[in-house]
Each structure stands twice: as C-alpha cells, then as structure tokens.
Amino acid sequence: MTLTAQLEIANFTDVGRRRPHNEDSTLSDLHHGLAILADGMGGYKAGEVASAIAVKSIYDTVCDGLKSIHHGQTDEDSGFKLESLLVKDAIIRANSGIYNTARADEQCQGMGTTVVVCLFHANYLTVAHVGDSRLYRKRAENFQQITKDHSLIQELIDRGLYTSEEAMQKTPKNLVTRALGIDAKVEVDVLEESLKTGDIYLLCSDGLNDMVNDEEIHLTLSKYSANLAHSAEELIRLANSKGGKDNISVILIRVRAEGSSESSIKQFFKRLFLSWGK
Secondary structure: OOOOOOEEEEEEEEOOOOOOOOOEEEEEEOOOOEEEEEEEEOOOOHHHHHHHHHHHHHHHHHHHHHOOOOOOOEOOOOOOEHHHHHHHHHHHHHHHHHHHHHHHOHHHOOOEEEEEEEEEEOOEEEEEEEOOOEEEEEEOOEEEEOOOOOEHHHHHHHOOOOOHHHHHHHOOOOOEOOOEOOOOOOOOEEEEEEOOOOOEEEEEOHHHHOOOOHHHHHHHHHHHOOOHHHHHHHHHHHHHHOOOOOOEEEEEEEEOOOOOOHHHHHHHHHHHHHHHOO
C-alpha cells in the first residue's frame, strides 16, 4: 500500500555548531509511510555507527514485514494493530544488532542510540520510541509532545522531585534512562494515533528541543506550515542561532488526506455506480 498521495515529508539533518561530525541518522520513505530518526552516542564516531545500524535495521525489518502481515488487523493479546507490533519487533532487533556489534568491536564499545519511529497506515499512526528523541503533533492550533522522554529529567519530574523548570535547571539534559545497544534487552514504548487531515508531525533529536522551546517550535510551524522544507530549515536555523550545541535532525510529515476507510470506499463505489447510470 502506497501513501504517496496522503503524506508530505521533509527530512533535514545538520551537524550543529559544536560537534565535529553528525551522529544522527534519519530516513523517510513516502511509499511505505515510514520515518525513522536516531540520535547516536558513545565514543569517537561510535554513535554514528549505532544510529546508522538502528535506522537500516528498522527500515529493512519493517519493509520486509509489511509484505506479509494482514494490514489493519488487531492482535487480540496486546490490543495493538499488527503494524505496531512489527515496528516494536524491528526496534528490538535493532537493539540486538547494536549490542552485538558493540561487544564484537572494541572501538564501538559503549555505543548506543535513541530512536523514534513513525509508521502511517490507513487512518492510523504507529509511534514507537526509546530514549529522548521526540515526536510532536500540530493539529489545527493545538501543539503537543506525543512521546515521553526516557531521561533522568523526566524521571525526576514523574517522581515529583522537581518541576519541569527545576529539573531543566538542575539536571544534565543529555542523560537518558533508555537507549538501544546498551543492554541485551530493551523496553520499547508503543502507541497508536488516529490521523486527521492537516496534522503535522515533527520527529526531532534533542539538538532541536534543547535549544528551541516548544512555544517557539509551535510558532515556527504555524508561520511556515505551508512549506514543510522551509519549516524544517527554519527550525534548524533557530537551534543553531541559539548555540547549536548538538546535531540537529528534523523530520516533518503532513497528512494531506486520511487513509482509505470503509466510508471512503463506499463513497467511491457510490460515485462509480452513479456514473454508470448516466
């Protein structure tokens, strides 16, 4: 199933102002409705290796799995659609690949990566993530963070030890509590979203949201929403203007039209029968 007619994607990544090379890896595939963003870490260029393994492994597993699953069906045990379980399995496989590579190659020891994955299918979006790379959604005038960071800051906030403002001031921003490749097993957060025409989804590495706050991101998307590529470039420019302390990756996805549904299919055949009757 192709989603080319339903989606518009802009995918940009930038090294930033402080880092010698880019350890982020991104991939967007309009045909499969798939977007992947990974933010690598650990050792000289090892983060780059980890994020690249994650993106390629997840992409290969998802694209191969989509050929054989029954689209739109729900797994009775988990309550998730089969597409969502496929994405979760792909991330778990990627974790094993990074972990085993790190153990086999001394130069890669300690490497890891965050990841956020979006798979658009029919009228749904599957979101799966590990770490603090984020997904936001702009729906009309509402803008919200969809994923929840796996980070020390978020953990302290959840425990009620700090407010969001206090945690940001007193805690290092780049300490994640989950990442791919660090342990043999990984816990993956998965959720499903219903889509609406006009939705704009933003996947980003923390090189964006550490530099640019949510209100500024929202204002930028509102101002430049007619042109996703311009929006992405402006977000990266803003992050760099504020210091560009990390690599900055941005994937923007607009839902042009909702996927095929039973009602839309019925409407199609109704129009077809009416045309025959003329």
